[in-house]
Amino acid sequence: MADTDLQLKIEEYLEEIGTLKEQVEGVRKEEKLKAAKEWGARLKASKEEFERKLKEVVGGGGGGKEVETLKAQMVEWQAATAKQFLSAKNLNEGIKLKLEESEKKGEELRKEGEEKERDIEASMDEIGALKERLEGKEGEVKRLREGGEKEKEANGEMDAILAAVAAVAGVATVAGIVQLQKSISEKDAELKSLSDANRDKNARLEQLTKSLGEKEAELSSLNLSIAASNSSTCEKDALLAQLQKSISDKEAELKSWNDESGEKDALLAQLQRSISEKDAELSSLNQTLAASSLSTGEKDALLAQLQKSIGDKDAELKSYSAQLQSLTSENHTQLQSHQQKIQSLVDENNQAKETALKDCKDMTLRATAAEDQLNKINEAMKVLQEEYTKCKIDLSKLQTSSSTGSDGQHRQLEEAKNMVNLLTSKNGNLEETVKALRSQLEHSREENEAIAERLERERVDSAVKEVKNKRIGVVVKEERLQQGAEPQAQPPSHSSSPSLSDKLNIAHFEGILNKMAEKIDALTVSPPPTPNQPLPPPPYPADDDISNTELLKKITNFLDASFSPTTSTLNTIKTKVEENGGKFDPLAMTLTDVIVKKVDELKQANSSASKEPVTVDMSGFEEKIVERIESLRVNSAGPATSLVKSQSEPIPNDESLKIIQDLKLKLEEKEMQVKGKEEDVVRHTEIMTKELHRFNKALGERDEAICGLKEELSAVKERSGPVDEVALKVVREELAKERAEKKAVRKAAKEMQRRVEALTKELEAIKALQRQHGSGSGGATTVTDGGAGAGSGGEESEESSEKKKEEEKKAKFMEERRQMMERAKEKKRQEKREREMEENGGGGEDDRKPAAVPTTPAVEDSKPKAVEKKSADVESERERERDRSDSRNAATTTWREETDHHPLPPFGLDSPVISHLLTSWTSDIQKVQYLRLYLQCLADYNREVPVTFPKGLTLLGLTEEVKDGFLTLVVPMLQGRSDGVGVKVFSRLGEKGDDDEEEEGGGADDDEENRVVYDLKLRIVRDGGVGGGDEKDAGLASPASQPQAGGAGAGGGAGGGAGAGAGAGGGLKDRIQQRLIEARAKGGT
Structure with missing residues (x-):
């Protein structure tokens, strides 16, 4: 029986140990779930923080450094998240392995307990058999007591039986105790191994809790579990000692029973009673074991549920990880797109800088080329001045020698003098043209220097000074040449924009001047012809009997020989320009065509004169030639069309002055229009600014009204407790309308700003047009053809009138569109009013009145003072504000x-x-x-x-x-x-x-x-x-x-329109207060 008690106690200890293990596992699982939840919360918080930082970087435009910092933080956060996820995964796997090991060891313990139960049952069967033998012997003892002779033999046999029983019981008890001790030692070893495994697991848990900040709670729970296991081990040792003590007591009792043979019957009865008690205890222990098995099933179900919840948490963790990876990829994509945009902007900026630098270099090279060309022209002018001086000297010699000659020689000298005068006038006109072209070249060079001034200001300033000095020297030289050659000449003023054709015209006129100088030299000194270009024979031979026809023929041949090199030079220049991809100026071609045409006319006249003698008036011919060259000189700065028109009929000077005056009047009128438009733009800008300030002021007042309303609402909450949901919904609707009105005002402000910017751009365009007219006014004064000069101004005025008409059409269309939108909004507002009246019961204006407020004490006490103060005129104010809101909101x-x-x-x-x-x-x-x-x-x-x-x-x-x-x-x-x-x-x-x-x-x-x-x-x-x-x-x-x-x-x-007034804040407050009164009235009833 003692073995049965010991076995039962051991089973109880084992059950308690299993219960403690389950409790420890449950605590650890709860802590693990708690740590997982906290980790998920931190993960969510870090995700929100990352999104917030990303929004700040994208919205604020922090720049490259913030993007790099954010990328570094993102990489560190991903590494930490991956490390935590790996540690959590390893911990889950370790816990699963430990649970499986615990289950295996629990099964082994159950099997060992069943084997021990079978051994105890076998020993109980043996004890039952011995009990039966003992009962038989007791009967024999009773029978032997009747006979005196057989008493000793019965006593001897009884002692032997008792000794055998004691030996069997002792051997069984000692063997059971040894086995129990052995099993207990094995259980202790298993508990020790489990405790070692638990310590390893605790170490891992401590590492995880270090990273998650939960080390303190985990250590405390582990200490509690270890203390509980130690206390259970001490109790087990105490119970084992008590059992050993009870076993020793039983052994002493058996020895005393053997010594006291007279008390055998009482001892047997006592043994029977103890056996019955042990049987009762055994049945109760079996019931307890069955109950414990049931509790074990419940624990297994709980464990399965915990494992299922752990699996769910793992799945949720995986989903979080997948979302985190997707968010990471999206953020990485956005960062890459932002970096690409930044790089594209940087590349565009660098390209623009390189383009501007290249343009400045090109302008500098062009200015240098123009300066070289000017130097060449100055040298040509010097040579021309020398040749001109030489021609005057030769002419004076001819005049001196003419006084001593005959009449034929005198006539010849007069004709030569007229020809020299003709060429001299032409030479002077060409000089003036060269001067005009030189001024154009100077203007072009100044513009190029202005462009190059942005990069090399100091160098350009010094260059400008040098150019100014050179220009003063050129002007002085030109004035000297002009005074020495023809004091009566009055050069016209030219001012037009330079071009490639101007540079070509400079070279063209330089060639013409050189050819004229050679022809004058041929007339005076008659140098020998060069092998490349032989000069024509002298036009005036020494024969006194020369006729007018022959003289006209000589002059024609001379002009043909004079202008043929010029024509070939122009053709060569045209070919070179076209080869280089340029465009030849039609002015030079027209000039050449006019000269060639005149030469052809002279040839035709010569041919007709050869058939029929005609007397030619040389003075009229000379006047016509001078008039033609004068018309060519005047029209050289104008377009080709005016030059062609001037071939047939030149325009008098009075008409030219009239055209110039008309152009001046048109320019003055245009300037007045521009000034008036500038004043309109400035005035409109001021009006827009004032209106914008008014809108800002209205917004400020509305904000103050909202703040006051919030204060009143807080006061109402303090006085009357929590506000019902209907009132809160009303307040939310009113605040939503207020936000819509604010947004509409901001939209109107943006529209005003955009209109101001458009007007500013228009003003800049007008100023640019004014500058363009100012730069073209000087060139317009030299135009003698009415069709050419008035045409450009007329075209510009037509363009401006067309633009004005388009703007008027556009404004008219916008006004019609606005009126149409207003009509549509008004129609919608009318439909809304009709629907509201139908929903309120089909009434008219009475349905829009506020509901009656109950006069209960609670409602009277909950009324704010502001509402009571303004309740008198709330109906009219509500109606007015409602109409105003309908007019603002669509x-x-x-x-x-x-x-x-x-x-x-x-x-x-x-x-x-x-x-x-x-x-x-x-x-x-x-x-x-x-x-x-x-x-x-x-x-x-x-x-x-x-x-x-x-x-x-x-x-x-x-x-x-x-x-x-x-x-x-x-x-x-x-x-x-x-x-x-x-x-x-x-x-x-x-x-x-x-x-x-x-x-x-x-x-x-x-x-x-x-x-x-x-x-x-x-x-x-x-x-x-x-x-x-x-x-x-x-x-x-x-x-x-x-x-x-x-x-x-x-x-x-x-949102509503942009016409919110300054007094809308007070009306909004009254409207919300009235809505609160209606909501409270409905809630009270």
């Missing part, structure tokens, strides 16, 4: 439920058709991803919709095609659930947002203006009722159509 149509059912499409949400539909609605990747996840959660019939899932979703700014696609393709996928969760769809007409209005501007066509957009709202329905509220709605707006009110729920409306 009304939106009500929501309408879509009840049409469509068949289920043969594809899912992953189809390219759905992807095209979502991207057609918006190009924002984040919005598309959110909408796809939302739809997938509803379309997955095997997945339960969470309680915290948003109960509604509002999509704004859908075109008609996208709306029909959602209703016919996406909605049928969401309406096939069988768990009592359904989806209702509502639609309404939407309105364009700020982005559309800014993109349209004033030049949008009618199709873009009349484009209709829609809004859709999805509602989750559970068991016939709509769950959630507006605050649970997830609002998504298309980038092409953002709502003006800023709200995404069902109550989000468009």
Whole structure:
């Protein structure tokens, strides 16, 4: 029996040890779950922090350093997250291995306990057999007592039996105790190994808790578990000592029973009683064992549940990791796109700098070339001056020698003198043309130097000084040449823009001057002809009997020989220019054509004179030649058309002065118009600035009114307790309207700013046009052809009048468009008023009056003083503010439920058709991803919709095609659930947002203006009722159509107009207070 008690005690100890282990495992699992939850919370917080920093970097434009810092932080955060995830994974695997080992050891302990039970049952059977033998012997003892002879033999046999029983019982007891001690030692070893494993696990847990900040709690829990195990071990040792003591006591009792043979009957009875008691205890222990087995099953179920929860947490952790990786990839993509944009901007800036530098270098080279050309012209002028002086000396010699000659020689000298005068006048005119071209060259060089001044200012300043000095020297030289050659010449003023043709004309006239100098030299001294270009024979021979016809022929041949090199030179220049990719100025070609035409006329006259003798008046011919060259000289700075017209009929000087005066009058009129427009722009800018200040002031007053309203609301809350939901909803609606009004005012301010910028650009264009007219006014004074000079100014005036007409048409179109929008808004407001009156019971103006406020003491005590003060005129103020709000805000149509059912499409949400539909609605990747996840959660019939899932979703700014696609393709996928969760769809007409209005501007066509957009709202329905509220709605707006009110729920409306007054703040406060009174009245009744 003692062995049975010992076995039962051992089983109880084992059960207690198992219970302690389970408790330790449960505590550790709870701590692990707690650590996992905290890690998930930190992960979420770090994710939100990362998104916030990313938004700050993207929105604020922090620059390259912040992007690099953010990238470094992102890499470190990813490394830390991966390390924590790896450690958590290793810990989970270690815990699973330890649980499996614990289960295996528990099975082994159960098997050993069953074997011990079988051994105890066998020993109990042996004890039963011995008990039966003992009872038989007792009967024999009773019979022997009747006979005296057999008493001793019976006593001897009884002693032998008792000795055998004692030996068997002792051997069994000692063997059981040894086995129990051995099993206990084995259990201690197993407990020690388990404690070692627990210590290893605790070490790992300590490492994990170090990284997560939970080292203190883990150490305390482990110390508690170790203390509990140590206390259970001490109790076990104490019980073992007590059992050993009881066993020794039993042995002493057996010895005393053997010594006291007279007390055998009492001892046997006592043994029977003890056996019955042990049987009762054994039955109770069996019941306890059965109950413990039941508790073990419950513990196994709890363990399975914990393992399932651990698996769920692992799956959730994996999902978090997947989301983290996706967010990381998206952030990396965004960072790369930002870096590419920054690099492209840097490349464009560098390219622009290189282009500007290259242009400045080209301008510098052009200025240098022009300066070289000017030097060459100065040298040519010097040579021409020398040749001209030589010609005058030779002419004076001829005049001296003519006094002593005959009449024929005198006539010849007179003709030669006329020819020299003709050539001299032509030479002077060419000098003036060269001077005009030189001034054009100087103007071009000044412009090039102004462009190059941005990079090398100091060098350009010194160059400008040198150029000015050279120009003064050239002017002085020209004046000296002019005074020495022809004092009566009055060169006209030329001023036009330089070009490549001007440079070519300079070279052309330089060649003409050289040829003229050679011809004058041939007339006077008759040098020998060169081998390359032989000179023509002298036009005036020494024969006295020369006729006029022959003289005309000689002059024609002379002119032909004089201008033929010039024609060949012009053709050569034209060929070179065309080879180099340039364009030849038609002025030089026209001049050549005129000279050639005149030469042809002289040849025809010569041929007719050879047939029929004609007397030619040389003085008239000379006058015609001088007049023709004069017309060529005057028209050399004008266009080719005026030169061609001047070939047939030259324009008198009076008409030229009239044209110049008309041009001056037109320029003055244009200047007056520009000045008037400048004044209008400045005045309009001042008006816009004042209006903007007024709007800002109105915004400030409205903010103050809102602050006062918030203070009054807080006072009402303190006095009357919590405000009901109806009043809060009213306040939210009023605040949403106020935000819409603010947004409309900001929009109007942006529109004003844009208009100011447009007017500024227009003013700059007008100034540029004025500068252009100012630079072209000097060149216009030299034009003698009325058609050419007046044509440019007329064209510019026509262009400005056409622009003005276009602007007037544009303004008229914008005004008509604004009136049309106002009419549409007024119609919508009227419809809204009619609907409100119908909803309120079909009444007229009486339905819009405030509801009666109950006169209960609670309501009277809860009224704010401000409401009581303004309750007298609240009806009129409410009516006035309502009309004002309707005039500012554009009304939106009500929501309408879509009840049409469509068949289920043969594809899912992953189809390219759905992807095209979502991207057609918006190009924002984040919005598309959110909408796809939302739809997938509803379309997955095997997945339960969470309680915290948003109960509604509002999509704004859908075109008609996208709306029909959602209703016919996406909605049928969401309406096939069988768990009592359904989806209702509502639609309404939407309105364009700020982005559309800014993109349209004033030049949008009618199709873009009349484009209709829609809004859709999805509602989750559970068991016939709509769950959630507006605050649970997830609002998504298309980038092409953002709502003006800023709200995404069902109550989000468009913003009002830009005409909010300065006194709107007070009216808003009264309106909200009146709404509060009505809400309290409804709640009180």
